[in-house]
Amino acid sequence: MTSLDGLRLSRILEAGILRLLSCREHLDKINVFPVPDGDTGTNLAMTMHAVLGALRRSRDEHAGRTLTRVADAALDGARGNSGAILAQFLLGVADALGPVAVLSAANVANGVKAGADYARESLSEPREGTILTVLTDFAAAMQMQTDAGVTDPATIFRHGVDAAQRSLARTPELLEALRKANVVDAGAQGFVELVAGMRDYLEHGDDREPVLAELAVPDARDQPAAGHEEDLEYRYCTECVITGPSVDRRRLRERLSSFGGSLVVAGLQQKVRVHIHVNEPADVFRVAAEFGQLGAQKADDMQRQQHAAHAAGRRIAIVTDSGADIPEEDMDRLDIHMVPVRVHFGEQSYLDKIGLTPEEFYVELARNPHHPKTSQPPPGDFRRRFEFLCSHYESVLSINVTRRVSGTIGAAETAAARTSPHGEVRVLDSMNASVGQGLVVMYAAERVQAGDSLEQVIAATRAIMPLTETFGLVGSLDYAVRGGRVPRWRKDFADALQLMPVLHNTTGGSFAAGGVLFGRRHLREKFARYIQRRMAKDRRYRLLIGHGNAEADGQWLLDRLHGPNVTDTRLLPLGSALGVHGGPGTLCVGVQCTHTG
Numbered sequence: 258m259t260s261l262d263g264l265r266l267s268r269i270l271e272a273g274i275l276r277l278l279s280c281r282e283h284l285d286k287i288n289v290f291p292v293p294d295g296d297t298g299t300n301l302a303m304t305m306h307a308v309l310g311a312l313r314r315s316r317d318e319h320a321g322r323t324l325t326r327v328a329d330a331a332l333d334g335a336r337g338n339s340g341a342i343l344a345q346f347l348l349g350v351a352d353a354l355g356p357v358a359v360l361s362a363a364n365v366a367n368g369v370k371a372g373a374d375y376a377r378e379s380l381s382e383p384r385e386g387t388i389l390t391v392l393t394d395f396a397a398a399m400q401m402q403t404d405a406g407v408t409d410p411a412t413i414f415r416h417g418v419d420a421a422q423r424s425l426a427r428t429p430e431l432l433e434a435l436r437k438a439n440v441v442d443a444g445a446q447g448f449v450e451l452v453a454g455m456r457d458y459l460e461h462g463d464d465r466e467p468v469l470a471e472l473a474v475p476d477a478r479d480q481p482a483a484g485h486e487e488d489l490e491y492r493y494c495t496e497c498v499i500t501g502p503s504v505d506r507r508r509l510r511e512r513l514s515s516f517g518g519s520l521v522v523a524g525l526q527q528k529v530r531v532h533i534h535v536n537e538p539a540d541v542f543r544v545a546a547e548f549g550q551l552g553a554q555k556a557d558d559m560q561r562q563q564h565a566a567h568a569a570g571r572r573i574a575i576v577t578d579s580g581a582d583i584p585e586e587d588m589d590r591l592d593i594h595m596v597p598v599r600v601h602f603g604e605q606s607y608l609d610k611i612g613l614t615p616e617e618f619y620v621e622l623a624r625n626p627h628h629p630k631t632s633q634p635p636p637g638d639f640r641r642r643f644e645f646l647c648s649h650y651e652s653v654l655s656i657n658v659t660r661r662v663s664g665t666i667g668a669a670e671t672a673a674a675r676t677s678p679h680g681e682v683r684v685l686d687s688m689n690a691s692v693g694q695g696l697v698v699m700y701a702a703e704r705v706q707a708g709d710s711l712e713q714v715i716a717a718t719r720a721i722m723p724l725t726e727t728f729g730l731v732g733s734l735d736y737a738v739r740g741g742r743v744p745r746w747r748k749d750f751a752d753a754l755q756l757m758p759v760l761h762n763t764t765g766g767s768f769a770a771g772g773v774l775f776g777r778r779h780l781r782e783k784f785a786r787y788i789q790r791r792m793a794k795d796r797r798y799r800l801l802i803g804h805g806n807a808e809a810d811g812q813w814l815l816d817r818l819h820g821p822n823v824t825d826t827r828l829l830p831l832g833s834a835l836g837v838h839g840g841p842g843t844l845c846v847g848v849q850c851t852h853t854g
Contacts, residue, residue: 259408261360263323267312269455270327274305276454277447281677282480284450285566285648288443289484290387290434291338291519291534294494294559295566297443299645300337303637304344305451307334320360324351324368332530333553336641337494338519339388339444341532342376345523346392349375352525362410366399369417381510381520386431388444394424395452411459418456421449438483482566482649489563491517491534493556493611495541499529501549512544534559539612546605555638556611561594566649568592573654573711574646575702578634578665579609580658580834581687582803582845583695584827591702596634596642598665600833603627615830619806619841628739629837633665639672647680652711655684656698656718658834659766662690683711685718688766691835692801692847693727700725700849724850726791728771729760729835730784732805732842742838759787760835760845768835781810781844785817788846797852798823803831805843814844824851 284298311330328351349372398420517535538556607613737743761771804811
């Protein structure tokens, strides 16, 4: 065989991708550079899942067009440092070979060389001993074969893979973090698995579709994570995509280079993916928006991921969405993972509680002429989190905002159905939101820490749901009208009679006016008495109190409600789930009955 058309190239790529996917959990376990957060396998898998989908949606005999489609899918689906670098490599290959219908050995070698160069140019601080080194050695070996007159693509690919494997084995010699952990670079091994799968199919495959079962490897979940937890200089792995007629990548890289570390600016003139490790993701998104239309924003908490990767003895991971209001110290204490919803002010979008803090949300709510809208996370956000956690835990339990007010739980269910079979993923409707949802999630995480099984945690969580109530006093009905939740005539009616509704969750998961306060003076005092009348003296409770940029009022409410039958109280900024309908000054109280004796 002396050439490759688009159809055969597609099958070869599929074989390589399936081999890479089969190694996802192992790659997560050996991930120690640039930080030991255990997600390289998941990130590469998500990147290549996007490519696999593009290949299977349509076939093309033209090899160059196939590569162009592959590169575009990789850029859209790229996740993490290694995923962004691999996407840039594929862009370089496609840019060099896009016009070529049938690939010769020389074409393949030239394309791979261009890809290796593109990948290196995408990094602000290239490091040897990583996937970059292996890409360079892979390309050089293939070029050497074609320079020697070899015309068989399978032969040059075999020599390239041999060189890549030798290069991979040397990575611990080039990076101290790898040597200390006694592992090779996870991103580099992922690339080697990809090209080794391609080589095997190129040499021995026929025209059948490659399948994952033929390439299965042992379950790696019992494999201990390499390295150890460390204090991270930067907490958030931050990414976004910028599109526009002409994105200035050089200037963008210059603007972002001082923000953090591990900066990758991948893509071409009209579409660019940014990857960077920072402490303030909002700053990255703000600058990126100056260069074009912003999309695909994400910011993963590497500190929490690192803890998950090294949490020996933990069997169950708890996930929720940012509709839940939970104190940060309890998120850390209980090892709760959060997937952010999106908050939109006109054309500007933010990651809730990451790209826009609760305090910033209320400031923007008060000044922005566009009333905000919230939207559920895409299933891919949940899937990426589930895939990562399934590499390190036996099971994952996602507890989400009530289905009656958001489609978020639907996204979680879709993601759970598509997650790798290694590790069970279950999804629960909290039947609540905001601080009430937060109390339900905290209770589930506490049962995990107490050593309950997954079924025991689910049963206990379901039992606590009807004992968890949320009460809300809006700062102004104007915001509910602006958001379409309350008709204007109802606000006018309430204003005329000086009434203020109290929001309350129902056992069916809805939120509606559960009562009213008469008169608009001394509202917080009336709200406190309203809640106290609904707390039995012979029961014990814990409270979460959220405030919409009204900390003094929140503290007053906490002090007023804290009595002999209240065992635990927390005060925290109120997020967007209910705040979008109440505005600044909103007060929200979650009440959970912990003892009914």
